[in-house]
Amino acid sequence: MSGTHAIAVGDQRTSQPYLLDADAAEAYGRALDSPRRRRPPKNIHSDPDAAAKAGFTAPIAAGEQTVAVIGQFLAAEFGMRFLRGGRIDVSLTRPVLYGDTLVSHALADREDAELLHLKIWVENQSGDRVLEGTATLRRDA
């Protein structure tokens, strides 16, 4: 695996859009149940009443699916520089509703002797940031 696309401070990378609809969420949930996870039977990801009690207008996607979306983008862009020695640190800043289209972004912010530091974020179709944070990559391939 190479996937070590050149990127210099100031460069930005943008992913292809990812439609996180109910089918994508269901497929993601099925993928994770090995071994089976604990999850309340009625929860904010599947039940409108549970979502409303928690303060959401509708069931929301699992935050880890949004983290996974940008994680796969960084792996595709930067390969082993990310997979061995990389790091992400993110906040989930806004709920993702089923049907949202997510686009991941990475901006090379600064570098030091060993690491390239990125600002990363995921936007929905309205341009609202649903995830924000930082990532680091090894500078050497």
Add this chain to the structure above:
Amino acid sequence: MSDDSRLPMKAENLREGIHLGPVFYIIDADQVKRFTTALRDPNPAFDPARDEHAFVPPTMRLQDYALLIATQFKGGKGGVHAKHWCEFHAPMRVGQAIRAEGTITATFRKRGKFYFTLEYEQHDAASGELLMRQAITSVLLNEKGEMK
């Protein structure tokens, strides 16, 4: 009569220093395929059909926090994922046996919501090599399912 001695998953039972796990599992090729299909990721590095020991997508095992919580706690209304950090030390591979364990490292209230942070690690179960270190910070929903 139940022999389940786990505590209910609620704020008063969570405190710093509680150790969770370990849990053990083997990375399954079908799971990798399901995961990349769900994310519509065509990256050949994560395709077990091309390499029986293919790399595992870096975020596929984020949800190990749920397995770890279930070793000590039961029930609850779930939570809302607020923050997450991951260090990727070495990629997992299909067929690899994994040991995961973690510790609750923070509990706090902020703007009326109860948060907890669970730091956890995944190691190669045979060699002990550190593969991932990560932490989730989540808002715990109360017994009514509210963020209070």
